[in-house]
Amino acid sequence: MLSEFLKSRIKEAKELVLELRKTFKYVSVLGTDVRVQSVGANRMSTTIDDDGLSAECGFVVKMKNDNSFFEYSLDDILGDKKVLANKIINSLKIDSDLAKKMIKTGEIEDLPLEQSFVRESDFDKYTVEDKLQFVVDLKDKVLAKSENILNCMIGISTLSVSKIFVTENRTLDQNYTWVNGYMVVVYRENDKVIQAREVAWDKTISKTMEILPTKIDSLLDKAHHLAFAKPIEPGMYDIITDPSITGLIAHEAFGHGVEMDQFVKDRALAKEYVGKYVASPIVNMRDGAASVLSAASYFFDDDGILAQDTLIIKDGILVSGISDMASALQLGTKPTGNGRREAFDHKAYTRMTNTFFLPGKDKLEDMIKSIKHGYYICETSNGMEDPKNWAIQCVAEYGIEIVDGKLTENWVSPVVMSGYVPDLLKSISMVSDGLEIEGAGACGKGYKEWVRVTDGGPSLKAKVKLGWWI
Known part of the structure; x- marks a missing residue:
């Protein structure tokens, strides 16, 4: 409420x-x-943070x-x-x-x-003691799984947002909630110490608590493989992206690049390509607080514009950017509900919300079978882009080698993708029929102005340059 x-x-x-x-x-x-609250536990301590x-x-x-x-x-x-x-x-x-x-x-x-x-919530059903007991019990359960685990960090973070927007003719109010959960292990094997993580999220605490424990086995399997992972041999490869990396590409390739306050300042090359092919004809992309339900979903933005669902790329053609009220007024366009502030005492900027590629028609197994030698690239680490020149760099936590159409036990880590945005997007030759949105992200405008964002999509098959340096 x-x-x-x-x-x-x-x-x-x-x-x-x-x-x-x-x-x-x-x-x-x-x-x-x-209001926010983060409850965490590790081998040595527990924490409660309300700020x-x-x-x-x-x-x-x-x-x-x-x-x-x-x-x-x-x-x-x-x-x-x-x-x-x-x-x-x-x-x-x-x-x-x-x-x-x-x-x-x-x-x-x-x-x-x-x-x-208002978004339905169960926050009133859980006390801080309930959340603390959950993270402590889950931490103990994970630690008991393997002597290779040096430490385990479990956390539940809750967000409750209330806002009002009032003008002479409008009176709007909204309340919505979101929950992020995480598990991280510090793991030692093969004379290496690595970190691995799994996450879960939902609009409710109960669903997040239900999902997170189901990922213990995948967390430990990931940690084992990362301990034996090797650097990748730099070069051009056919790749398949998991939804996390697909989302990273969407965010870095045509996320910041289509924020139209950058159009006003002539800082985005995308301004010159509206109505032109920027990607393969099988590529479609959206952004909007109303596009999906996730951490960046709201009912109206900080300019009082109702949440929308904006088609950015249609069949490979760049059809629209995203905007706040000020940039839309300067460009003579309609605002898209993307005016967001880090806080009430910060300026409103054009910001991404839920940015994602749309599903295609291909099956993931067929995509993997189509690769003679390449990698299945997984799990976002970080990324950056240059909206004015369309250079992009995406860092994945790991890649799994594909040989003769089959996933192997050979993992590489870390993996860095780099190149020119249209080259990457035009190389996309297959798009899976699935859709996943990563719901735990935050993004700055340059180096500041942090807001919650999500991204994702299906798996993509593309050809990119990979390396291991950071």
């Missing part, structure tokens, strides 16, 4: 909007109350006159609204240099809408 704090501030927000509307053509108030990524509570007022946007953030909006409005107005200054840099924009549509959104 919407937090009681924000419920008590909806009327206050409307009063502040009406007072500021005497000076500005458009005014909005975004209120946020985000992790995204925990925040406060308000941001956005105002617009002609070509000027103004924002003012504050912890609370109680008090005399005339006094507060005057304080906000007096704090806004435009010098001559800033006036010269302003870009002409259209007007904001403030269409009437009053709606509450």
